[in-house]
Amino acid sequence: MSCCICNAGPYIHGLSRLICSDCFAGAKSIILLANKHKRIKTINNDSFSPSSSNKGFVKALNWVKLQEGKMKLQDEKMTYLSGFATAFRDQIHTDIQVKAGDNEPPIPAHRVILATRSTIFRNMLDSDQCKAPANQTITLPELSHEELDALLEFLYSGSLPKEKMEKHVCSLAISADKYEIPFLQKFCEKEMLGSLNTSNALDILEISDTCKNKNLKETTLSFIVRNMEEIVFSPGFDDFALKNPHLNTQITRASITNNKKRKIGV
Known part of the structure; x- marks a missing residue:
């Protein structure tokens, strides 16, 4: 998530930019402190007009509350989507094996995830060879086992830890192009331009x-x-x-x- 306060960079791929937790906490503390000061001033000065002097702070407080709601919704959404990553990590009801080009064992995966992330994978899985029994194996010979694991993790979660992305960005970019995975293509482009x-x-x-x-x-x-x-x-x-x-x-x-x-x- 790109913070609109501490990160002054441009919008990324048209996505909405929110406020990070550190900046949110700081903004909220300032507003609460200001409101406390104004309440004291109101008590000591009957002529103080909340409608005129307090307007900016009310707007700011409402903005903070709105951002807080957006952050909570974003966190809930990420928790919801993490179920796919859990299914991959814990190998829940896997029905396809994906093998790299080395001698390492294949990695269990889910046909539906592969098919929805890539039209190429969908065509592969629609072939007569892969329609038969569950746990049929498909091979991506150009990838090592470690690179394949990074690719599958991204397909399930939509992201990768920074160190893993930096290490495998070249192979992931080529895979994103070969298997027509647009979101991964954009992700790799952003990573390569940034580094x-x-x-x-x-x-x-x-x-x-x-x-x-x-x-x-x-x-x-x-x-x-x-x-x-x-x-x-x-x-x-x-x-x-x-x-x-x-x-x-x-x-x-x-x-x-x-x-x-x-x-x-x-």
Whole structure:
């Protein structure tokens, strides 16, 4: 949840921004203190007019109460949705096995969750091969067992712990594209843009090209051009250029275009 007080960043994907618990508690304390002061003033001064002097505080208090209601509803919603994560974690009535490309054992899952999260999974599960017995196995050979576990956890809960997301964001972004999981695509894009730096820019550019993510690619290209010297002379650039000659060409062209703009003062 993005706090509208302590986080001054832009709205994310059009979602409503509320107030975090720390800011809410602080705002509530200030208003309660102010109201206490005004009550004392009212007692000592009969001419004090609540209708005029108290209006702003009443509005503020009502706003805090409204945010409190929204926070409680949001917490209840998250608790309600966490039932899916519990079903995955405790393997409640699982009816499909999902296997990674390594020799690790498959992970039990639920057909309905996979089918509703991804049209590709739905088509796979609608095939004659998967219609038969429960606990049929499907394999995602491009993923390791750990990556598969992270993917399934996201499909059930809609989020991941920060450290797990940072570790697996590359594989998750590719899986989101391959299996057509739009929410995970947006989630990975936000994570990669938020962590973009000179040490991972080339990897992110490669992923954006693989996933045909135009916004991610353009933003990363622009970042690389602004930090051209450090990135071009980094240890991994030669291997990147050999592996991705077309991206190397795009970086060169973007750099030349940027230099021309700078010369003419654009």
